[in-house]
Amino acid sequence: MKRQLMTAAAALALTLSAQPAALAYQDVAGDDALRTAIAADYETHLEDLYQHFHANPELSFREVETAARLASELRTLGFEVTEGVGQTGIVAVMENGDGPTLMLRADMDGLPVPEQTGLDYASQVTGTDLRGVENPVMHACAHDTHMTALVGAARQLVERTDEWSGTLVLIGQPAEELGEGAVAMIEDGLFERFPLPDFNVSFHTFSAIPTGTITYVPGFAMANVDSVDIHVQGRGGHGAYPHTTKDPIYLASQIVVSLQSLVSREVSPLEPAVVTVGAFNAGTKHNIISDGAHLQLTVRSYTDEVREQLLTGIQRIAANQAASYGLTPEEYPRVEIEETYTPALFNNPDLAARAVETMRGRFGAEAVVEASPVMGGEDFSRYHRTEHNIPTFMFWVGGTTQATLDDYTARGLVPPSNHSPFFAPDDPEGSITQATEAMAAVALDILAPSGSE
Known part of the structure; x- marks a missing residue:
């Protein structure tokens, strides 16, 4: 749905x-x-x-x-x-x-x-x-x-x-x-x-x-409309000992902030573009660092070129933020772009x-x-x-x-x-x-x- x-x-x-x-x-x-x-x-x-x-x-x-x-x-x-x-x-x-x-x-x-x-x-x-x-x-x-x-x-x-x-x-x-x-x-x-x-x-x-x-x-x-899911992996643990974990909420937060640079600093200001994180789901309890987070995005554009620029940029940002946090390539976020989109x-x-x-x-x-x-x-x-x-x-x-x-x-x-x-x-x-x-x-x-x- x-x-x-x-x-x-x-x-x-x-x-x-x-x-x-x-x-x-x-x-x-x-x-x-x-x-x-x-x-x-x-x-x-x-x-x-x-x-x-x-x-x-x-x-x-x-x-x-x-x-x-x-x-x-x-x-x-x-x-x-x-x-x-x-x-x-x-x-x-x-x-x-x-x-x-x-x-x-x-x-x-x-x-x-x-x-x-x-x-x-x-x-x-x-x-x-x-x-x-x-x-x-x-x-x-x-x-x-x-x-x-x-x-x-x-x-x-x-x-x-x-x-x-x-x-x-x-x-x-x-x-x-x-x-x-x-x-x-x-x-x-x-x-x-x-x-x-x-x-x-x-x-x-x-x-x-x-x-x-x-x-x-x-x-x-009206715009190209894409739905994108980013499944962020981490290494869970006790909230009192964050140094023993790789906190997926922290990583996902960094990804959310970095995604805003796609429209503000990478797409031409003359080209319409939107990247909205509509959902951020993670965690179960105050003192537990979870081992995963889930971001749901809607991505809007007009031209095929800007659409590709945004979708490619999302994948790049997710991977590079994970790398900067010390995760292995096997632990990088999984980015899923719905095959069916609205042109x-x-x-x-x-x-x-x-x-x-x-x-x-x-x-x-x-x-x-x-x-x-x-x-x-x-x-x-x-x-x-x-x-x-x-x-x-x-x-x-x-x-x-x-x-x-x-x-x-x-x-x-x-x-x-x-x-x-x-x-x-x-x-x-x-x-x-x-x-x-x-x-x-x-x-x-x-x-x-x-x-x-």
Whole structure:
């Protein structure tokens, strides 16, 4: 579950810097047929679907019923749907003449969090994770809105097949919260068994952004995320006779302090980097010097070069601190770097510019705001980290009304964040309909028939 804890922290860290007041973006496009249709569809179908997803969350790689419902929704619309891709993922394909192939992604998994929102449709579900541990489960990261908006966009695009030409590939991805779902789908042949996308697009609902606002980051938007364990060895003994021991707590402390030099003195100050020791575990009693200590690190970067510099530096520091303390090479700390990591999310600048132009045309320039990159992680990044180098774009949709944000500010409080047991969009209709419209509009632009304006 280390990956789950890591991505939870990543979501909490996604405090995008641009957070303007919510706007009446509905006024920008006027009496628009797409917007009107989405609003009507929310009342007759999407609201119930959202509440169903919210009330029935499932944990990572356990999204069996969730995937089945999403598959059914898309199959009913005429998509050719394949289930069980990357364990519990689904892939839905619709070919509609010649043109580009566009992949739209929604993640499906919930979190081991006991819901405390007080909603009428709050989750009462418990689930068993991959370790066999049973936990309460809720959609604390708004993946329920992602699936609902994907279905909403699909429903509009099916009604408008005369307005686009090409191929739609819609995926329901498992295990985003573990950082493992995207790679599972890729390894199961996502880009070989199904049409290869020319573009990948996704979004995320975020609590700190006002409803009615969309934020985006061109280029690097989120970080490489690595989990590292350092197992420090020592020679234990009596706390009254430290000279007869090699104290692993002392050694681990020296390693913790030295690790800070990687960012402050080795990585260029122009390159983002983070090395955080999130856990330090050692010892059992006041007067016993243990024979081991365990450090758990999260390591963040953007470029592959800085990532390698940090990981190599951690190994070097651990070994050299042990050597300076007089340990033998056989006693040097064991550094374990998790093989599965979350690569940096890079939003293709050209695709971002195109999508932003489309969204601003619908919602207004003040409602679609460029934000700052952050050091959180998101495994949507995996889809452009293959040999195909597919242009990818993720944007963020507001999840809390401006009135609610203002109320918390007036009381000197911080509103519930993603992954909080108290978080759910307080205006789900506003979040879902805007996301649906944005996804559908971007798809209609990318798949516009040749020669159309």
